[in-house]
Amino acid sequence: MTALAYDPADPAVRRNPFPLYARLQDDDPVHWSPALKAWVLTRYDDVRQMLLTDQMSPDRLRPFYAQLQGERRDTLAEVMRYMALWMVFRDPPEHTRLRRLVGTVFNLKALEALDGPVSRVVDHLLDQLPTGQPVDWARQVAAPLPAYVIMDMLAIPYSDFPELKEASDELRAFIGGARADGDRYAVARRGAERLARFFRDLIAQRRADPGTDFVSRMIAARDDEGRLTEDELVATCMLVLFAGHETTTHLLGNAVNALLDHPGQLQRLREDPALIQSAVEEFLRYDGPSNALARVVKVDHQIDGKTLRAGDRVFGFANAANRDPRAFSDPQGLDLGRTPNRHLTFGFGTHFCMGAPLARLEGQRCIGALVQRFASIRRAPGETDWVDALAMRGVSTLPVILN
Template structure:
């Protein structure tokens, strides 16, 4: 696998560390510098290409030479000893539809997507409103709280668990499992035992979901697991390992994406009081406000691909076999596409962001995240007009692919 020399790296880019503390807190200046000076950037530290311009990222998301199947190649590179140790992790991740290319991806998505039709998602609106209002009822009389722990996390945790058919008494168990899986999938830093922790979480979660699949096969109900068990097209149906693996994906993705959308969104609104005042005066702007949050500081920072063939991009040749990071955060602030891209504007129109990806791998749960995020942020803005950022420091989760807060202290003045 050939790679370009690194001695011509632009002087405007001091180093290749994506996960330095200052870049975890605010990655946008770093991405902007790369987008300007070296938009197709070979990162020596991570031994991968980082793509920063909107048109390049969009081209890559449309191009089947940028493969999503990064789990099987990673497994094939392992030694026999490593395979024996990590087999349970790969058994689950290799069946995630987000890590498959056509025709496998086409088949899985066709069967799985029936659980996420617009009608099926909209049917949960009343329950989401109920969950949000109950949480705000409990927070409104307090002097302050952690917006993530006390509000943004519980909403998707309750909703996705109910959508899956998880009994209420078991919901709290998913937080630990989800946190463990996130460490591995999103590339967290500074967790020495992350593989062991993530694998143990996957083993326990997969075993639990396997029991639920058996239960709902015998006693079908109105939930996602039952829909997946019953999903057929001709003679084709999902195998139990495929159902379990993609339920892990839904539970994990349902937690992380929506939690980060709500947390990032409220932080951005509180940091832009003019836009927050506009939204309070015109609550009908909540939907474009959510879209602008997804563009300005959305929950997905970048996506990963592996090149199955050489690609010419910009003035570079990207060899087959190289790993590529498609930096959505940089693309969504590209001045060639968005006027005044560093300005947060809830009335921005048009707003062709790619915060949920694009094309074949457009986020399957985007409609659920939008529903929950819109309802949650609208309720916070309407019902807690005295909400402010708290005096304690915010804490970001140090991951490569996602953008989210671990803690966001707020006060009610």
């Protein structure tokens, strides 16, 4: 039997990691990956516990940066200046303070108010798609839609999208890349510098002329402990832009790819539009955008007989856990009416994704409109490509023909 080895840089794994995930679950559920120099967890209960335990920390950036020396440390200094302030990488009490302040603005009521704007963006993008000829769903709809919604929230003109998308992609080289090397660090630094410069200027404009947008309200947000610092404001804007469009972009791309692979489920959704809410939950479970969630071991402890040492990195693979037969019936199948559906795509516990309601809304409005508007959705000639990433999973190109 071939030895099990998880290497996210393997193109075959990037295209379809699920057979390997299933083997790891059965034969090596707490797997040491030499390629990652980290532990890989693939069973549902183990990943869920990783997200709940106080024996691990999401603060994986600062320990990583502390052990760097020389040129690499200098290269990543500006990246760390902001990313170390992202709440997703902070433990309580810092995480609690940041989440409380951001939550005064980025809350369920505010996100529900975006229903109309989301639907307008969906209609705008679908109106531009030609029928009967190839279009790239990933690039023409999945990428711009959530970015435009976020830009509406921040009151940024759509004309700034190409610059911000390019800078965000550069930052992704460090956050979610399958490999870490000097070139990627330099690319990530360029992306961080571009985004920080853009948002620092934007914050100055909103201080001088505040409005009702997200940035203006974040500037004004305060609690008993005070306000967000200037760097925290910049970092939060970067996080909202990056997380707010990357995750949903891959949700929209992966969902259409899944429907193309399951024409019976596509027809089921077309005949029963009310199924869209559970359908989006199933898209999130079946091939979700959050491939792996990372932690650092705080204290030595064991999982399934393996000893994890303080300082070890751990990746809990949500996409593996979401297809664990110990947690889901027929886990490899796509069932748009699946219930219950307790997937881990948005995390679990105190770090549950704040943007989950918005991602769900965008998925429901976009996929629902696509299926009802076009009587035929089929693959076009050309390859479906996948992003070269570890933390995220999504199609980078998806040629389709709509009629």
